[in-house]
Amino acid sequence: MCGIAGAAWTSDGEPLAEESLRQMTGTLSHRGPDDEGVYLDTTSAGGVALGHRRLSIIDLAGGHQPLSNEDGTVWIVFNGEIYNYRELRPELEAQGHRFQTSTDTETIIHLYEQYGPRCVERLRGMFAFAIWDAGRQRLFMARDRIGQKPLFYRAEHGRITFGSELKSLLQIPGAPRELDPQAVDLFLTYQYVPHPWCILKGYSKLSPGHYAIWQNGSLHTERYWSPPYDDDSDPESLANPQLAESGSWTETQWRERLRETLTEAVRLRMRSDVPIGAFLSGGIDSTITAGLMQSLADSPIHTFSIGFPIAAFDERSYARQAAEHLKTNHHEYVVEPSALETLPRLIWHYDEPFGDSSAIPTMYLSEVTRREVTVALSGDGGDELFAGYPRYQAVRAAGILDRLPGFVRSAFGWNGWQQFPEGAGHKSTTRRFKRFMLAMSRPPEVRYLRWVGMFNTPEMRRQLYSPEYREQVGDFDSAEFLLNAYAHCRGRDFVTRTTCVDMLSYLPCDIMTKVDIASMAFGLEARSPFLDHHVAELAARMPLSLKMSGTRSKKVLTDTFSDLIPGSIQNRSKMGFGVPIDHWFRNELKDLLHDTLLGETARARGFFNEEFVRGMVESHISGRVNECYRLWNLLIFEQWCQAFLDRTPAACHAEV
Incomplete structure (x- = not known):
């Protein structure tokens, strides 16, 4: 496991200096404490800079990166593990490729030489890597199917920069740090910024199951894998028509x-x-x-x-x-x-x-x-x-209720559910029942967002935002991210479709x-x-x-x-892996909550409606409503703004 960073540029793009490259990799030292390396090459057509920090796992002595093919025309920096590299190697050697190391990294290089961008289809593992193809003056980047390894990038005129973490890109002199209001809206909806968005304007995350090609100053991304949820055939029947006709597998x-x-x-x-x-x-x-x-x-x-x-x-x-x-x-x-x-x-x-x-x-x-x-x-x-989350049981139960007569279902829209007491604790039965009923009048896809989201309705976010910030967000609809995930799986039952959505969104x-x-x-x-x-x-x-x-x-x-x-x-109930933030906010974090969310620094940003935030804080501390998760997200957001917008990430690192 490692950290990667680098850039490629055309003749009219700005080169990346070695000093900047080493600052980028230095910020990733925690990802790779065992070794570091850089490769730079500049020609009349442009140039490339590749940096690497290594956590040694395979071939401890011979796995230094950046790593090249036999003649030095193809270079790679790689983060992850390819688990089937031993199985791939004999095939590549039979095709004439010569190996210099025993690493999984070198297998990727030769696969790329042999199959080009489709090399990713042969890989079994978790990965994010960048390959510089000198002959084509092409940078090829790829991310594993499910998004286990991250990859950020910024494409600008004549240059592309990339890194395992956003903070590495922010080490480049002049790197802009402008907040993206749409990304903020997404974060407050989901508690994360989903791909391909990034919290800062001009930066992106390569989506899981995608590769990207940057060549001649232009960038092209393409999906190479999707989970086959729309195919409910058993694996054997895919290759055996007679089996497919005779029915599916037994349990x-x-x-x-x-x-x-x-x-x-x-x-x-x-x-x-x-x-x-x-x-x-x-x-x-x-x-x-x-x-x-x-x-x-x-x-x-x-x-x-x-x-x-x-x-x-x-x-x-x-x-x-x-x-x-x-x-x-x-x-x-x-x-x-x-x-x-x-x-x-x-x-x-x-x-x-x-x-x-x-x-x-x-x-x-x-x-x-x-x-x-x-x-x-x-x-x-x-x-x-x-289908292990308790919420999938709720999805199935809601589907059954959807089949009830209309006059019965009309009760789901009762405004009184909003006043229903929640009970103590974020996992209380009454709280879950209230959330369930408040969403029942919505279409199934929107209903699921109401259950899993934080500030989970446009109305709630409009109340949260100040009028000025509301204008910056505009008519952007954060729900589209989840709805687009549902569109990837149309032919199955709704519970299966929902597990597919989590596979494409919540999981990565x-x-x-x-x-x-x-x-x-x-x-x-x-x-x-x-x-x-x-x-x-x-x-x-x-x-x-x-x-x-x-x-x-x-x-x-x-x-x-x-x-x-x-x-x-x-048969035990799922506990989850959490911390008592509802208790913290009423006790040891009470002062921090007030000072951070209602302090002068946060108010001066002008993002949020101060009275709405104050009402949430007071409702939670008094025990009237459990707002712990929403308040935690607001606390995290303001703390992030102070660390990444008010200071440089490097300064923040020094304090950590």
Whole structure:
């Protein structure tokens, strides 16, 4: 796992100086503490500058980057892991390619020479890379299918710059830092800035499953992969018309293929020349991952969990049960999360405003795990692929209610739901019921946004914005991001379509961003077997009846891997991985909340309606309404503005 940065320019573009390139890579040193390298070349047609910071995982001695092909005409900087590089190498050698190292990085170079941009279709892994093709004066960039590795870029006249993190691009002299009002609107809707937007104008994120070609001063992006949710055929029938005509697989066949595919994904992700372990929360997905690792290992694997003194946020007992069942070498830590201590570090590392508060425990877990290992496997992706979130049950229940007579459904639009008491705690039954009913009068797609969004209606955001800022946002509709994701999956039941939407939006933009930044902050590589694209494609084609049965979620996982999962874990309720921000805002963060959101600095920006924000703060502190998540997003946004707009990222780093 690494950090990459660089630029390419035409004869009329501005070159990137080596000093600037080294400042860009220096800002990424946490992603690659083991090695660094740069490559620069300038001709009459233009030039290129490639920079790299390395976290050594494979071929520790020979993996220096930037790396070139045999004659130095193709150069690469790469962040990620290609898990099938050993399988690809003999084929490439048979086609005449000569290897200088034992790295997965060099495999990409030769695949590009052989297949051009379509090389990405042969890769099994997580990646973000940039290839400079000197003969064509072309920069080729690509990002993995599901968006596990990030890639920011800025295309301007005669030049393109790129980096693993936005802060690296901000090290370039004269780099603009102008807020994009549409991106702010998206952040306040979803608690993240989705691809391809960036919080700053003029910058973009390469979308998952896409590659980009910059040549002759122009940029072209293209999608090369989509999850096959619209194809509900079993995998064998795709290549066997007779099977397709005779019907689909049995449940046993689906389970056998799932076990085989996920086991292979784990086996490939255990390839490492450095110590390796697994995150273990005691949930189904992490337990399966650790269990498959243990079944493939010759000795007890290292597993890691953290717990909190607050019982509602502490999963240690389940993790302990899973570790004892699997006989792993388990490491357990108790932490006292402190937002006051963690916030500056979190803001600096995440580059853009990022409102998922579970980033805090994820950073704690990454920090303690890195003390023992350099690579950790996780269970990320299991909920999205196998319908594990409780909200999918709500989606199904709403679909049933939609079939009721119109005079019954008219009650869903009752204004009185707005006054319905929420109860204590953000997970209270009454709060969830209120949110459910308030959205029921809406179309299913909009309803889902109401459930998962933060400031989740245009009306609410209009109340939040000042009149001047409302004009800057204009008629931009942040809901289009989610609605466009629904358009990728039209032919399946609505619950399956919703899992597809989460696969295309929430998973890469929230979960993968959270895990990548939190782990790389401590030089830890996180690998996710569930996100192997073979596993993802299998799950996408799988019938919903295998994933959900009655009130059971992830049925096919618990049935397929029941030997790895203790009985006490198989049917436990999902806890999530959070911190008590509702309590913090009424106690230790009360002053920070007031000083940040209602202070002179925030008011002077003129973004928000001061009285509306004050009303939210007072309603939450008094206990009348639980506004903890919305207030957390506003707090994160203002703290980000102070770190990235009022100061330089480098200065913020110095303070962290």
